[in-house]
Amino acid sequence: MSHTAELIAVGTELLLGNIANTDAQMLSQGLSRLGINVYYHTVVGDNPQRLQAAVETARARADIIITTGGLGPTCDDLTKNILAQCFGKRLVYHEPSARRIEEYFRRLHRGGEMTQNNYQQAWLPEGCTVLENDWGTAPGCAFEADGVHVIMLPGPPRECSAMFRYRAVPYLEKLADGAILSRTLRIFGRGESSVEAELRERMNQLENPTLAPYAKEGEVELRITARAPDKQQAAALIAPVEEEVRARFGSLIYGADVTSLEEVVLSLLKQRKLTFGCAESCTGGLIAKRFTDLPGASAVFRGGVVSYTDGVKRDVLGVPQALLDEFGAVSEPVARAMAQGARQALGCDLAVSATGVAGPDPDERGTPVGLIFVALATPEGVTVRQITSGTGRTRARTIAASHAFDLLRRYLTGLDLRLRP
Amino acid sequence: MSHTAELIAVGTELLLGNIANTDAQMLSQGLSRLGINVYYHTVVGDNPQRLQAAVETARARADIIITTGGLGPTCDDLTKNILAQCFGKRLVYHEPSARRIEEYFRRLHRGGEMTQNNYQQAWLPEGCTVLENDWGTAPGCAFEADGVHVIMLPGPPRECSAMFRYRAVPYLEKLADGAILSRTLRIFGRGESSVEAELRERMNQLENPTLAPYAKEGEVELRITARAPDKQQAAALIAPVEEEVRARFGSLIYGADVTSLEEVVLSLLKQRKLTFGCAESCTGGLIAKRFTDLPGASAVFRGGVVSYTDGVKRDVLGVPQALLDEFGAVSEPVARAMAQGARQALGCDLAVSATGVAGPDPDERGTPVGLIFVALATPEGVTVRQITSGTGRTRARTIAASHAFDLLRRYLTGLDLRLRP
Numbered sequence: 001m002s003h004t005a006e007l008i009a010v011g012t013e014l015l016l017g018n019i020a021n022t023d024a025q026m027l028s029q030g031l032s033r034l035g036i037n038v039y040y041h042t043v044v045g046d047n048p049q050r051l052q053a054a055v056e057t058a059r060a061r062a063d064i065i066i067t068t069g070g071l072g073p074t075c076d077d078l079t080k081n082i083l084a085q086c087f088g089k090r091l092v093y094h095e096p097s098a099r100r101i102e103e104y105f106r107r108l109h110r111g112g113e114m115t116q117n118n119y120q121q122a123w124l125p126e127g128c129t130v131l132e133n134d135w136g137t138a139p140g141c142a143f144e145a146d147g148v149h150v151i152m153l154p155g156p157p158r159e160c161s162a163m164f165r166y167r168a169v170p171y172l173e174k175l176a177d178g179a180i181l182s183r184t185l186r187i188f189g190r191g192e193s194s195v196e197a198e199l200r201e202r203m204n205q206l207e208n209p210t211l212a213p214y215a216k217e218g219e220v221e222l223r224i225t226a227r228a229p230d231k232q233q234a235a236a237l238i239a240p241v242e243e244e245v246r247a248r249f250g251s252l253i254y255g256a257d258v259t260s261l262e263e264v265v266l267s268l269l270k271q272r273k274l275t276f277g278c279a280e281s282c283t284g285g286l287i288a289k290r291f292t293d294l295p296g297a298s299a300v301f302r303g304g305v306v307s308y309t310d311g312v313k314r315d316v317l318g319v320p321q322a323l324l325d326e327f328g329a330v331s332e333p334v335a336r337a338m339a340q341g342a343r344q345a346l347g348c349d350l351a352v353s354a355t356g357v358a359g360p361d362p363d364e365r366g367t368p369v370g371l372i373f374v375a376l377a378t379p380e381g382v383t384v385r386q387i388t389s390g391t392g393r394t395r396a397r398t399i400a401a402s403h404a405f406d407l408l409r410r411y412l413t414g415l416d417l418r419l420r421p
Numbered sequence: 422m423s424h425t426a427e428l429i430a431v432g433t434e435l436l437l438g439n440i441a442n443t444d445a446q447m448l449s450q451g452l453s454r455l456g457i458n459v460y461y462h463t464v465v466g467d468n469p470q471r472l473q474a475a476v477e478t479a480r481a482r483a484d485i486i487i488t489t490g491g492l493g494p495t496c497d498d499l500t501k502n503i504l505a506q507c508f509g510k511r512l513v514y515h516e517p518s519a520r521r522i523e524e525y526f527r528r529l530h531r532g533g534e535m536t537q538n539n540y541q542q543a544w545l546p547e548g549c550t551v552l553e554n555d556w557g558t559a560p561g562c563a564f565e566a567d568g569v570h571v572i573m574l575p576g577p578p579r580e581c582s583a584m585f586r587y588r589a590v591p592y593l594e595k596l597a598d599g600a601i602l603s604r605t606l607r608i609f610g611r612g613e614s615s616v617e618a619e620l621r622e623r624m625n626q627l628e629n630p631t632l633a634p635y636a637k638e639g640e641v642e643l644r645i646t647a648r649a650p651d652k653q654q655a656a657a658l659i660a661p662v663e664e665e666v667r668a669r670f671g672s673l674i675y676g677a678d679v680t681s682l683e684e685v686v687l688s689l690l691k692q693r694k695l696t697f698g699c700a701e702s703c704t705g706g707l708i709a710k711r712f713t714d715l716p717g718a719s720a721v722f723r724g725g726v727v728s729y730t731d732g733v734k735r736d737v738l739g740v741p742q743a744l745l746d747e748f749g750a751v752s753e754p755v756a757r758a759m760a761q762g763a764r765q766a767l768g769c770d771l772a773v774s775a776t777g778v779a780g781p782d783p784d785e786r787g788t789p790v791g792l793i794f795v796a797l798a799t800p801e802g803v804t805v806r807q808i809t810s811g812t813g814r815t816r817a818r819t820i821a822a823s824h825a826f827d828l829l830r831r832y833l834t835g836l837d838l839r840l841r842p
């Protein structure tokens with residue numbers, strides 16, 4: 001039987017636009033991977049009547065309701081109270097949760113006072129499955145009533161995400177008849193419409209597993225999802241489709257079930273025990289920033305130079321003034337010299353560079369917005385890739401940084417450095 | 422009369438978690454500034470029945486419905502069809518919109534074929550106000566029926582945001598009895614709970630204008646909103662409250678109606694005709710990235726060095742090895758030497774540095790996660806600020822970068838460089 005879930009986010013801060021509902025995105029991704037349909041997201045404020053109305057609407061059209069937020073001590077446990085009431089449950093005091101909350105405070109606040117209102121979080125719907133929260137104070141919970149499964153998760157994204165993955169997913173997996181498995185292949189270097197056009201006929205033929213593309217900041221995710229009596233059989237259904245997709249896109253696929261190009265590069269650099277650095281002009285620090293967003297980057301990353309002027313390119317990176325004069329800062333020879341210069345100045349095994357016009361305006365030589373050169377310097381030499389990102393400053397910068405990581409990935413896996421299958 | 426708006430986002434990609442509903446956040450902020458209540462956000466897929474159900478629910482509880490998405494040529498103009506149907510309107514062909522769409526294609530695609538389905542976008546509800554789209558192909562529209570105002574905006578965030586600001590806001594302002602004006606003061610260096618505690622009593626007293634705090638990545642926004650017969654009178658209501666708030670928080674307030682610390686710094690640097698550069702360890706490029714996210718940064722930004730190893734700190738920034746050995750990379754003397762070194766190496770008037778432990782693990786000397794030193798080097802000398810960010814790698818990095826911009830801002834406005842009112 002196929003399940004339908006509805007997400008209800010509780011929080012006035014969402015209605016004021018103080019934060020975006022990223023929990024809904026995270027949960028939707030996870031539910032889609034479990035093969036559970038999501039037809040509606042709803043956001044309500046910290047208001048009992050309106051939350052109740054949203055719950056009544058949701059229970060009429062979904063058999064799984066997942067709430068986020070409204071579990072904290074300052075909001076009077078609004079969500080638990082209303083959901084319990086809607087489904088005719090009493091709240092009961094859950095001693096082990098009270099102890100966990102105390103313990104959490106002891107660990108985090110080293111003796112700081114725990115205010116009494118924190119104990120409210122230990123009141124939970126009678127007979128529920130308590131979802132222990134190792135990432136914050138408010139426990140979540142899950143129960144079934146009138147044929148509807150209700151799951152309540154805390155709102156802060158870090159807690160919500162961990163609670164979903166480690167607490168809600170195991171609960172939801174038990175609801176499924178058999179297993180649902182999905183595998184996501186990530187493609188860099190081919191547009192979404194091109195990937196979709198190439199696969200459209202095949203996607204329409206496939207029923208189990210299904211195959212679906214998702215565009216994401218210059219990349220495309222291809223998700224293969226199979227249903228079967230158990231995980232092994234689901235995996236067996238996925239394998240031939242994955243093989244088929246890999247045959248089409250070859251080395252444009254940079255990973256399966258990975259989160260980003262830079263994550264793949266980090267793990268390859270660690271394996272090969274090589275260090276890396278960068279010289280950035282148009283990306284202005286984005287390559288370094290994306291790489292150092294990853295915990296553990298310091299094992300292989302030596303550093304970067306953001307050279308936003310000819311002077312810095314010349315003095316810090318050693319780019320010859322003659323090259324800058326003859327070809328301009330946005331040129332193949334300067335990209336090459338920047339990568340070589342970074343490799344030398346930073347003392348790293350591999351260095352990438354990016355120089356281009358991110359916009360909004362062309363440079364003083366009239367170089368058009370979106371023209372970018374990305375280079376990789378290795379002990380064997382330098383390779384330059386010329387790209388045209390189209391318009392949009394953020395997009396141009398993001399794509400340029402991704403090309404730099406793609407060059408590194410191809411080099412580290414011994415692939416042809418050109419962007420092709 | 423006070424208005425209530427409901428937001429309906431249309432798009433299966435939202436229900437699959439492919440993207441977050443950032444349009445809802447942007448619209449909520451804007452509506453809140455106009456004094457319009459928002460009680461619900463709803464997200465539905467590209468499905469006529471479910472969209473219709475969402476519209477029927479919304480019209481029963483709101484007098485303004487704003488939809489986002491579902492206007493493009495590939496989705497069969499789902500949103501316009503359903504909304505027109507729900508409110509008993511026919512769609513009519515709008516010739517000027519067809520010409521605009523053709524024009525948009527000519528400009529962007531330089532002669533590329535415009536497919537016929539693009540003309541669908543020129544069919545609009547009879548008698549509606551057409552909201553011309555200068556940022557994409559699909560026009561928006563607005564109409565009133567049965568006491569409900571319906572506004573349809575395109576989904577892509579860049580288009581949605583511009584269309585709201587330049588097309589929907591003027592329409593909504595006409596609905597208001599009199600004017601609503603708001604002013605947002607941004608505070609750096611004081612936590613949300615502390616700001617709230619300090620203002621709670623005053624906030625409760627105030628009715629017109631209202632005063633409300635919003636937390637945002639280590640900063641607090643204080644929004645003052647007034648209603649009055651016209652804008653001037655509203656401004657006159659805001660002024661004394663702004664003065665009162667400024668008296669409390671003084672120079673912790675870094676701007677009014679600005680978007681970020683770095684934006685303030687960019688405009689101060691331009692005014693003062695000074696250049697800036699940075700040396701980053703724990704922030705790993707984030708300072709440079711945030712600054713170069715701003716169009717026009719190149720007028721004052723010379724560059725940055727991301728020094729993730731002692732070697733780069735020594736060889737590129739000229740930090741004495743003796744300092745690194747004696748105090749370690751995360752120390753006051755090294756932060757100082759990094760800023761001075763960056764100023765020299767990059768040839769800029771002002772340089773900031775950041776060195777600290779972003780986590781997840783302490784450094785090899787046992788320096789705890791969250792301890793960070795941020796420094797500013799100027800022609801007059803160097804100032805170092807020691808901060809403790811608490812846990813969370815992303816948060817630690819964000820806060821460190823913000824402190825660097827705050828030091829620059831204080832220096833450029835001749836303020837005491839210490840973090841105090």
